[in-house]
Amino acid sequence: xxxxxxxxxxxxxxxxxxxxxxxxxxxxxxxxxxxxxxxxxxxxxxxxxxxxxxxxxxxxxxxxxxxxxxxxxxxxxxxxxxxxxxxxxxxxxxxxxxxxxxxxxxxxxxxxxxxxxxxxxxxxxxxxxxxxxxxxxxxxxxxxxxxxxxxxxxxxxxxxxxxxxxxx
Numbered sequence: 595x596x597x598x599x600x601x602x603x604x605x606x607x608x609x610x611x612x613x614x615x616x617x618x619x620x621x622x623x624x625x626x627x628x629x630x631x632x633x634x635x636x637x638x639x640x641x642x643x644x645x646x647x648x649x650x651x652x653x654x655x656x657x658x659x660x661x662x663x664x665x666x667x668x669x670x671x672x673x674x675x676x677x678x679x680x681x682x683x684x685x686x687x688x689x690x691x692x693x694x695x696x697x698x699x700x701x702x703x704x705x706x707x708x709x710x711x712x713x714x715x716x717x718x719x720x721x722x723x724x725x726x727x728x729x730x731x732x733x734x735x736x737x738x739x740x741x742x743x744x745x746x747x748x749x750x751x752x753x754x755x756x757x758x759x760x761x762x
Contacts (some may be wrong), residue, residue: 601699605733608705617745626735629702630667637729637738642668645721645730645746647704649693649713650676654683660696661685664706664717666724669758676716676757703731705739707750717752 612619624636634641644667652659654677663676677685690701696713697704706728708715721728722743732739 600694601703601733601735603733604698604705604709605737607709608707608732608739611707611749612739612741612745615745615749617741617749619739619741619745621732622738622740624736624738633731633738634667634729637740639727639729639740640668640725642666642721643725643727643729643740644668645706645717645728647706647730649688649696649704650685651688651692652677652680652682652685655681657682659714660688660692660712661714661716662697662704662706662708663757664715664721664752665758666718666721669718669720672757672759676755679755679757680714680716699733700735703733703735705730705732706746706752715750715752716755716757717750718756718758719754720756720758722747 622637627633630644634644645664646667648663650661650663673685696710727740729740
């Protein structure tokens with residue numbers, strides 16, 4: 595299955611959700627690029643507005659949880675901090691097969707919404723503190739959504755936890 599077909603159902607579900615919830619958003623079509631820096635330039639948005647979506651596995655201490663962890667594209671995730679917040683001992687990125695099963699999208703195209711009951715949604719609050727809009731790939735690599743931050747928080751309702759790397 596090619597990448598466009600793979601994320602098409604997620605894309606349609608996302609657009610339907612945003613429309614149904616009365617969100618303020620716009621869609622941008624562009625070349626299929628997976629790098630945050632390149633796509634933010636194409637979208638005309640700041641790198642820090644980008645909502646980077648990481649599918650992670652948190653394990654240990656009786657925890658075995660898949661997590662969709664969202665953070666600003668200009669930040670790096672601290673997976674140990676993520677695991678600790680969720681009561682686990684360690685966190686790692688999920689395999690491509692797990693990403694496919696839980697999101698229906700390829701790496702780089704995952705929107706910051708969980709449509710799978712076994713995929714817990716968490717987000718680092720910095721993403722929502724600096725800009726009035728966030729930007730993200732919309733299930734497919736060649737379509738992005740720019741969405742009002744307050745509408746994202748109202749519709750997606752992520753658990754807000756700090757898990758970005760901080761420089762010492």
